Amino acid sequence: xxxxxxxxxxxxxxTTTPRSRRRRRDDAHGAEAGTHHRGPVWTVLGYAGMVLVVxxxxxxxxxxxxxxxxxxxxxxxxxxxxxxxxxxxxxxHELTTRIxxxxxxxxxxxxxxATSVAKIVLGxxxxxxxxxxxxxxxxxxxxxxxxxxxxxxxITVISNYALVAQLGWRNTFQGIIIPLAGVxxxxxxxxxxxxxxxxxxxxxxRLDGAGPMKLLWRVVLPMSWPTLVAFALITVVxxxxxxxxPFLMSDDETTAPLPVGLTFLQNNDxxxxxxxxxxxxxxxxxxxxxxxxxxxxxxxxxxTAGAVKS
Amino acid sequence: MQxxxxxxxxxxxxxxxxxxxxxxxxxxxxxxxxxxTLAALLLLPNLVLLIVFTYRPLLDNIRLSFTDWNIxxxxxxxxxxxxxxxxxxxxxxxxxxxxxxxxxxxTVGISMALGLGLALLLDQRLRGRNLxxxxxxxxxxxxxxxxxxxxxxxxxxxxxxVRDLLTRVGxxxxxxxxxxxxxxxxxxxxxxxxxxxxxxxxxxxxLQGRRADLDEAAEIDGASAWARFRxxxxxxxxxxxxxLSITVLLSSVQVFDIINVMTRGGPAxxxxxxxxxxxYQETFVNQRAGYGATVAxxxxxxxxxxxxxxxxxxxxxxxS
Numbered sequence: 001x002x003x004x005x006x007x008x009x010x011x012x013x014x015t016t017t018p019r020s021r022r023r024r025r026d027d028a029h030g031a032e033a034g035t036h037h038r039g040p041v042w043t044v045l046g047y048a049g050m051v052l053v054v055x056x057x058x059x060x061x062x063x064x065x066x067x068x069x070x071x072x073x074x075x076x077x078x079x080x081x082x083x084x085x086x087x088x089x090x091x092x093h094e095l096t097t098r099i100x101x102x103x104x105x106x107x108x109x110x111x112x113x114a115t116s117v118a119k120i121v122l123g124x125x126x127x128x129x130x131x132x133x134x135x136x137x138x139x140x141x142x143x144x145x146x147x148x149x150x151x152x153x154x155i156t157v158i159s160n161y162a163l164v165a166q167l168g169w170r171n172t173f174q175g176i177i178i179p180l181a182g183v184x185x186x187x188x189x190x191x192x193x194x195x196x197x198x199x200x201x202x203x204x205x206r207l208d209g210a211g212p213m214k215l216l217w218r219v220v221l222p223m224s225w226p227t228l229v230a231f232a233l234i235t236v237v238x239x240x241x242x243x244x245x246p247f248l249m250s251d252d253e254t255t256a257p258l259p260v261g262l263t264f265l266q267n268n269d270x271x272x273x274x275x276x277x278x279x280x281x282x283x284x285x286x287x288x289x290x291x292x293x294x295x296x297x298x299x300x301x302x303x304t305a306g307a308v309k310s
Numbered sequence: 311m312q313x314x315x316x317x318x319x320x321x322x323x324x325x326x327x328x329x330x331x332x333x334x335x336x337x338x339x340x341x342x343x344x345x346x347t348l349a350a351l352l353l354l355p356n357l358v359l360l361i362v363f364t365y366r367p368l369l370d371n372i373r374l375s376f377t378d379w380n381i382x383x384x385x386x387x388x389x390x391x392x393x394x395x396x397x398x399x400x401x402x403x404x405x406x407x408x409x410x411x412x413x414x415x416x417t418v419g420i421s422m423a424l425g426l427g428l429a430l431l432l433d434q435r436l437r438g439r440n441l442x443x444x445x446x447x448x449x450x451x452x453x454x455x456x457x458x459x460x461x462x463x464x465x466x467x468x469x470x471x472v473r474d475l476l477t478r479v480g481x482x483x484x485x486x487x488x489x490x491x492x493x494x495x496x497x498x499x500x501x502x503x504x505x506x507x508x509x510x511x512x513x514x515x516x517l518q519g520r521r522a523d524l525d526e527a528a529e530i531d532g533a534s535a536w537a538r539f540r541x542x543x544x545x546x547x548x549x550x551x552x553x554l555s556i557t558v559l560l561s562s563v564q565v566f567d568i569i570n571v572m573t574r575g576g577p578a579x580x581x582x583x584x585x586x587x588x589x590y591q592e593t594f595v596n597q598r599a600g601y602g603a604t605v606a607x608x609x610x611x612x613x614x615x616x617x618x619x620x621x622x623x624x625x626x627x628x629x630s
Binding site for chain 1: 342345346348349350352353355356357359360362363364365366367368370371374381428431432434436437438439442444445446447448449451452453454455456457459460461462463464466468469471474477478503508511512515560563564566567570571586589590593594599602603606607609610613614617
């Protein structure tokens with residue numbers, strides 16, 4: 001294929017190649033009868049489809065949002081109120097005072113940042129060794145690393161739970177973070193990136209006498225910035241949303257991250273008092289959605305990079 | 311959770327003794343010794359973590375599946391195949407396997423079909439498509455637990471969104487909390503809602519990288535839209551479809567957060583329990599870690615077998 005595969009963006013700016021290609025096609029055939037080309041009916045159906053999709057995603061989110069601003073009595077009425085009348089911040093107040101909400105946020109920040117930093121550093125170092133250093137058994141080591149992707153978490157939790165409990169690490173941050181810190185996917189992603197760097201530049205830097213760590217820091221990483229950002233972003237999102245392991249490890253607000261804290265809240269209030277529960281889910285969704293809003297392009301690059309290649 | 315002081319079974323745990331990927335002594339090309347040492351240093355922390363927390367428990371889990379360990383006792387007695395025999399003979403096994411198959415087939419099939427459909431739609435030149443693309447993808451980044459809790463209220467049979475909408479069009483809402491079939495439906499819909507963005511984005515990237523000239527040629531030859539889709543587009547998307555069928559299947563089978571917050575595997579004990587949820591319930595709720603490990607091992611073997619079949623299938627398809 002002569003044109004580079006355009007991978008990983010929701011944005012039109014970078015998709016000029018396929019667009020111009022398609023335009024060529026339109027020019028070539030637009031004048032013909034164009035029976036199966038996009039007629040007005042298809043255009044209308046297309047827009048109808050888009051509206052439908054937006055509604056399917058947005059209406060539940062809107063529902064959750066308005067509920068979080070309703071007074072308790074207004075949540076339990078039929079037919080439902082589609083606008084909080086009167087609107088109240090009471091649920092948020094209750095969430096942040098009656099429940100150790102900010103403790104959960106703090107724990108989430110600690111767990112997410114520590115795990116992410118560990119994964120990013122380990123992923124980059126492993127990928128560097130597996131791509132630009134030569135040593136015997138490199139292929140085998142690489143297989144050992146990526147085969148870990150095939151092992152589901154659920155098969156490891158029982159034994160890991162026992163090990164961590166034996167170390168006395170239950171309900172501690174290290175007990176949550178360390179077992180999550182090994183990195184397979186990121187190693188795979190960064191190794192691909194490093195292997196695709198132009199060999200001449202690497203060789204030139206080596207001939208200039210750059211040591212291996214300097215090579216990594218000054219040459220390899222600066223050229224790999226977009227992939228590294230993508231890797232970092234999907235790692236942060238994944239760790240922020242991590243559920244099963246912290247759920248098994250944490251007993252209370254000393255270590256429980258936000259998703260687990262929400263489960264505690266739901267256990268206590270749940271069906272009987274939806275207001276604060278919905279306020280909690282709104283606040284849990286918000287930071288990651290804001291991050292997504294600004295950095296979606298990089299995030300998607302990380303997801304699609306491994307997928308579309310072969 | 312329960313059992314604060316958990317003492318694991320007898321056997322001491324090693325595993326940290328990871329074989330360092332250091333090669334033979336630097337004899338032949340002595341200049342490379344530093345390179346091997348450096349590689350070992352860079353790789354060792356990650357390898358140790360993967361070996362201790364992924365490969366060791368994988369093997370240990372298999373060993374535990376032949377014991378009657380209860381997760382809090384120091385003793386785990388070997389029981390041979392008893393757990394396996396029990397699993398294959400128990401009534402709830404059929405329910406759990408059926409739930410897992412229904413949930414997995416529905417989520418994989420529907421999210422791949424809808425993802426492809428949406429990717430085709432939003433690959434068209436339509437105004438505002440960038441915004442719609444973002445909207446479709448957004449739920450994928452939200453925590454499954456938060457979405458599960460939120461959607462529990464969306465499906466609340468008394469005061470939820472779904473009930474309200476159904477009532478407005480004159481339909482009686484099913485009881486999503488109490489009726490097993492509808493509870494499974496609720497969990498499936500919620501999972502698809504959250505994860506549709508993933509298949510969509512991957513298919514969209516594949517569409518953007520496809521060869522438009524093949525499609526043009528087919529069009530000039532007078533092929534119908536359906537024929538072009540079947541014979542030109544789908545073969546090009548085959549690697550993507552293959553990749554998605556494996557990754558989506560693996561993540562569907564492993565879903566825990568949504569089921570845990572929405573139904574706890576219920577109603578009626580195991581109305582929405584999947585194999586993964588059974589592992590959790592038996593091990594940590596019923597305190598039967600040996601039996602839980604058995605279910606986990608069976609699940610792993612099934613996943614492995616399915617993946618091998620998929621890879622075979624893919625190979626065959628590529629050759630023909």
